[in-house]
Amino acid sequence: MSRFMLRSLALALLIASAPVSAAFAHCFVGGRFFPAMLATDDPCVADEMSLPTVQYNSANPSGREHDAGIDFAKRITDNFGIVVSSTWTRVGPPADDGTNGPLAYGFQNLVTTAQFQLLKDAQHELALLAGVIFNWGGSGAAGVGAAPWSTITPTVYFGKGFGDLPDGAGFLRAFAVTGQVGYEIPTTSLDLVSGSPVPQNLLWGTSLQFSMPYLKSSVVDLGLPDFINHLIPIVEAQFTAPVANNFGNDFVITGTVNPGVIWVGSYFQVGVEAVIPINRSSGTSIGAVAQLHLYLDDIFPTSIGQPLFGSSTPTKSMVMR
Amino acid sequence: MRNIIVTSMLALLPFGATDARAHAFLDHAEPRVGSTVQTAPRELSLSFTQDLEPAFSGAEVRDANGTRVDQGKAKISGSSIHLGLKPLSPGTYRVQWHALSVDTHTTEGSFSFQVGH
Numbered sequence: 001m002s003r004f005m006l007r008s009l010a011l012a013l014l015i016a017s018a019p020v021s022a023a024f025a026h027c028f029v030g031g032r033f034f035p036a037m038l039a040t041d042d043p044c045v046a047d048e049m050s051l052p053t054v055q056y057n058s059a060n061p062s063g064r065e066h067d068a069g070i071d072f073a074k075r076i077t078d079n080f081g082i083v084v085s086s087t088w089t090r091v092g093p094p095a096d097d098g099t100n101g102p103l104a105y106g107f108q109n110l111v112t113t114a115q116f117q118l119l120k121d122a123q124h125e126l127a128l129l130a131g132v133i134f135n136w137g138g139s140g141a142a143g144v145g146a147a148p149w150s151t152i153t154p155t156v157y158f159g160k161g162f163g164d165l166p167d168g169a170g171f172l173r174a175f176a177v178t179g180q181v182g183y184e185i186p187t188t189s190l191d192l193v194s195g196s197p198v199p200q201n202l203l204w205g206t207s208l209q210f211s212m213p214y215l216k217s218s219v220v221d222l223g224l225p226d227f228i229n230h231l232i233p234i235v236e237a238q239f240t241a242p243v244a245n246n247f248g249n250d251f252v253i254t255g256t257v258n259p260g261v262i263w264v265g266s267y268f269q270v271g272v273e274a275v276i277p278i279n280r281s282s283g284t285s286i287g288a289v290a291q292l293h294l295y296l297d298d299i300f301p302t303s304i305g306q307p308l309f310g311s312s313t314p315t316k317s318m319v320m321r
Numbered sequence: 322m323r324n325i326i327v328t329s330m331l332a333l334l335p336f337g338a339t340d341a342r343a344h345a346f347l348d349h350a351e352p353r354v355g356s357t358v359q360t361a362p363r364e365l366s367l368s369f370t371q372d373l374e375p376a377f378s379g380a381e382v383r384d385a386n387g388t389r390v391d392q393g394k395a396k397i398s399g400s401s402i403h404l405g406l407k408p409l410s411p412g413t414y415r416v417q418w419h420a421l422s423v424d425t426h427t428t429e430g431s432f433s434f435q436v437g438h
Contacts, residue, residue, distance in 0.1 A: 030429060030430070031429060031431060217347040217430055219355055220354055221354040221356070266370060298426070301426065
């Protein structure tokens with residue numbers, strides 16, 4: 001057995017032997033559950049894995065792009081976690097090109113994210129999260145657009161459910177919004193190949209979601225079929241704007257709006273969204289993204305579903321009465 | 322890095338996967354969530370999607386003034402909570418519950434029901 005395998009096995013055993021504790025794990029805030037999303041991030045540290053996320057992306061104007069990605073999120077402590085993301089990309093010729101075969105394929109740059117849970121306010125269904133996203137330049141294939149430089153993106157995330165509205169608000173109480181804002185800082189200011197500046201970007205995204213599980217358990221049980229009661233219709237949007245070091249380039253905001261639906265189960269969720277570019281710089285046709293997302297804290301409740309160090313914090317309501 | 326992650330995940334598969342359980346969601350309540358009942362119920366029943374740890378699960382019912390109208394300690398068996406109620410007059414009542422599933426996942430929630438309107 002190689003040293004690499006021994007290291008991996010040791011890591012696995014360490015994770016597996018972590019203590020059992022009261023766990024809140026994936027994104028519950030009071031009675032509200034924020035699902036993992038496909039284009040933006042939920043506002044919680046968690047033990048989760050997306051395997052896979054597949055996307056047909058029209059954002060690449062030079063060809064048809066297909067992506068297959070994996071995200072692995074692990075809590076180190078109750079409030080601190082990391083996310084590792086990797087995406088394999090295949091770029092084919094444009095639909096009207098008339099040729100066959102891929103133009104290029106390979107991995108995008110590896111992305112790692114460190115996240116810290118700032119707040120979970122159960123009464124107001126409010127969650128705040130701070131994170132730093134590291135995109136490791138040169139770790140991916142240049143042929144699929146992976147940059148040779150790295151980027152660092154400090155990001156804040158929030159989630160707010162409207163369950164704290166008065167009962168008279170009715171169905172509105174099942175809505176929730178999430179959002180994130182980040183500032184992307186590249187490790188170089190000049191692309192030596194093209195000779196053009198590498199801009200600093202403002203990245204932001206948001207989602208509006210209507211939770212059928214919340215409607216049934218906290219607002220009104222309409223006696224709908226079980227499948228319907230597991231659905232969360234959602235609209236996500238994500239945008240990028242160059243805000244500094246953009247000399248000589250056009251100022252163009254790019255982004256997509258993604259309407260879709262997420263089915264939430266006890267151990268996993270499945271999401272499907274359309275990817276609608278907001279302008280021609282963002283894409284030339286509508287794409288699609290689908291994701292199978294596993295709740296590791298529910299699948300492995302006594303091992304990998306626990307933080308590596310320390311225990312989860314019981315809520316006030318867990319105190320014996 | 323990618324190889325380390327994948328190998329670690331595969332190595333973990335034998336651990337814990339067979340005893341998989343999940344968060345306890347409220348599956349059904351009687352009186353129903355958000356309902357109006359003409360006859361005052363004598364008991365609140367809550368059914369969850371997972372078995373509960375009785376010592377760390379419970380519920381309470383309060384009237385519009387915030388006064389508790391339940392009879393105290395709930396009976397918890399398997400995935401259900403049963404809570405006796407005092408005689409209820411017409412009005413709106415709020416149920417607050419918390420649950421610890423047997424694999425130590427916590428959940429909580431609340432809902433209202435009305436009597437006699």
